[in-house]
Amino acid sequence: xxxxxxxxxxxxxxxxxxxxxxxxxxxxxxxxxxxxxxxxxxxxxxxxxxxxxxxxxxxxxxxxxxxxxxxxxxxxxxxxxxxxxxxxxxxxxxxxxxxxxxxxxxxxxxxxx
Amino acid sequence: xxxxxxxxxxxxxxxxxxxxxxxxxxxxxxxxxxxxxxxxxxxxxxxxxxxxxxxxxxxxxxxxxxxxxxxxxxxxxxxxxxxxxxxxxxxxxxxxxxxxxxxxxx
Numbered sequence: 001x002x003x004x005x006x007x008x009x010x011x012x013x014x015x016x017x018x019x020x021x022x023x024x025x026x027x028x029x030x031x032x033x034x035x036x037x038x039x040x041x042x043x044x045x046x047x048x049x050x051x052x053x054x055x056x057x058x059x060x061x062x063x064x065x066x067x068x069x070x071x072x073x074x075x076x077x078x079x080x081x082x083x084x085x086x087x088x089x090x091x092x093x094x095x096x097x098x099x100x101x102x103x104x105x106x107x108x109x110x111x112x113x
Numbered sequence: 114x115x116x117x118x119x120x121x122x123x124x125x126x127x128x129x130x131x132x133x134x135x136x137x138x139x140x141x142x143x144x145x146x147x148x149x150x151x152x153x154x155x156x157x158x159x160x161x162x163x164x165x166x167x168x169x170x171x172x173x174x175x176x177x178x179x180x181x182x183x184x185x186x187x188x189x190x191x192x193x194x195x196x197x198x199x200x201x202x203x204x205x206x207x208x209x210x211x212x213x214x215x216x217x218x219x
Contacts, residue, residue: 035209037157045149045157045200047209061208062114095156100147100204101168103156 002026002102006094009107016086016111022079022096022104030054030074035100036081038092048094049081063089086111115139115203119212126191126217134186134199134215141181142205148177148186149200151214157200161186191217 008020022034036048049070050059058070069082079096086109093106116139126132136146144164149157159168161177164184174189188195196219201212 044214045151045202045211047202047211050207050209059207097156100202100209101159101162103158105156 002098004096004098004102004104006096006104006107009094009109011110011112012086013113014087014111017082017084018086018109020081020083020094020096020107020109022081024077024079024096024098027098029072029077032098034070034072034079035097036070036079037095037097037100037103038090039095039106040092046092051079083109088112114208115142115206115210117201117203117210117212119201119215121215122213123216123218125219127219128191128193130191131187131189132191132217134201136179136184136186136201136212138182138184138203138205142203144180145203145205146177146179146184147202147204148175149202150195150197151200152197160199188217 003025005023012018033052035050038046038048051070055072067085071080088111091111093108095103095106097103118137120135146164148161151157160171160175165177176187178185198214198216200214
């Protein structure tokens with residue numbers, strides 16, 4: 001069974017940093033592209049980033065380019081999202097998703113002073 | 114970026130009704146579109162991919178159609194478990210973009 005478990009969400013001050021993790025199991029992790037998607041409380045879904053199977057290709061929504069970095073450790077079956085210079089607009093539940101098909105349950109990031 | 118305009122933003126329906134949700138892309142995306150269902154506190158669940166292909170395990174009362182810029186999701190004979198929010202998603206061109214969502218309420 002495919003399982004994706006996010007962690008690392010927290011309350012952080014504006015300008016701060018956070019690293020999210022997504023632990024994967026139940027499939028050959030290195031064979032799949034992975035995504036991060038954000039959902040603002042009570043609002044819609046925003047795609048944040050993508051990384052291909054071997055980590056050689058990444059992409060980001062414009063609003064996080066230069067601040068967020070997606071990476072993966074295929075030996076540990078884990079996806080990461082390093083989030084720097086956080087702003088209140090980055091607040092939300094962050095989901096990791098395999099191929100945008102299988103999703104984790106999300107981890108809450110709150111950016112507030 | 115490709116904008117996905119989804120309508121309506123909400124609708125009220127009864128069990129047994131048929132409902133249709135529409136997504137319009139700001140430029141052609143072939144059939145690179147999926148439909149997702151999300152219930153409160155849960156992750157989105159993909160129902161349809163390739164605009165019209167039913168995800169395994171999804172009931173046949175869900176159907177999708179369209180290509181290019183106009184897409185529809187139809188739920189025939191609404192069941193109690195179908196009351197949720199539905200989103201379209203295009204993956205033709207990065208950034209991937211979602212529609213604004215349609216809340217289907219009783």
